[in-house]
Amino acid sequence: MTSILIKFIANAAALAVAVWLLDGITLGDEGASTGSQALTLALVALIFGLVNLIVKPIVRLLSLPLLLLTLGLFSLVINALMLMLTSWIAGDAFHVDGFWTAVLGGLIVGLVSWGVSAAFDRD
Structure with a gap:
């Protein structure tokens, strides 16, 4: 149970950093209150975690030849697609403007999520 909570917090922190760093990624209404944005961020982190749990393994399995051919660099494209x-x-709660913004956002989310998970996961 603790591992799920750590992954959720890592996803939420990583998405918040991506929203903060990239203009092409937006979270809800810009004029919304901080509590409303935090709730939206938690909802988006939950959706992102479920997408990574359910869809990402299937996509990785189907794209295994491309992953091997590119020595794993195709995982950046997979992260962007997720x-x-x-x-x-x-929907309107979270928006990514275009593929290249998603690639850069996926890179940021991956790095920040890895760093937060490494810092908090003490198993």
Whole structure:
């Protein structure tokens, strides 16, 4: 149970950093209150976690030849696609403008999520 909570917090922190750093990724209404934005961020982090749990393994398995051919660099494209799928599912709560913004956002989310998970996961 603790591992799930750590992954949720890591996803929320990583998405918050991506929203903060990139103009092409937006979270809800800009004029919304801080509490409303925090709730929206938690909802988007939950959606992103479910997308990564359910869809990402299937996509990785189907793209295994490309992953091997590119020595794993195709995982950046997979991360971008998961971020764009999250944007599509979340609707107006979370929006990613274009593929290249999603690639850069996926890179940021991956790095920050890895760093937060490494800092908090003491198993």
